[in-house]
Amino acid sequence: GAVVSQHPSRVICKSGTSVKIECRSLDFQATTMFWYRQFPKQSLMLMATSNEGSKATYEQGVEKDKFLINHASLTLSTLTVTSAHPEDSSFYICSAPVTSRNEQFFGPGTRLTVL
């Protein structure tokens, strides 16, 4: 089946530093990937759509300069949280669609804690 991995699974960083989260489609290619943020006991909120070979599309209210997205290949999208602050602490999840199965597959998520 289609598998999406994320790395790291959990990261703790100091305020002001940048953190990169990788999302990989392991056995299929994805021209599009999605990045979500999930606060405790809340739903998934779409942050941006990552497009291979072009700029990401950000949802309203998401700072593109703070959450840098790069979709450098058909199997890898990265989300960089720049100058992280404690309010950026959250669970970040990526997903990638498999058109032939009419389904999106989710990564296991990355728990970010900013001290």
Add this chain to the structure above:
Amino acid sequence: AQTVTQSQPEMSVQEAETVTLSCTYDTSESDYYLFWYKQPPSRQMILVIRQEAYKQQNATENRFSVNFQKAAKSFSLKISDSQLGDAAMYFCAANTGTASKLTFGTGTRLQVTL
């Protein structure tokens, strides 16, 4: 734009019983897809069942079935013969195609008791 509403923050069901989780949605699109996802404590999102809006027949996957009422924009999930492993957060979601973004409801936490 799409909106998805889940009005039940928490539900409880006894093992082996049946429970129904509610979901309503709103969309201006004529073609769309509806989903139920399960998020266990591991937080891995798992697809439970999906429904294409153009299909009149309700989707069924083993113990999971939906009641899709297109005119009422309602998409409820029925879990039969509930098992302890069904305990999780359940999210209703919608999109307009496989490669399009998903809009999620606020979720329903399902507890399964002995």
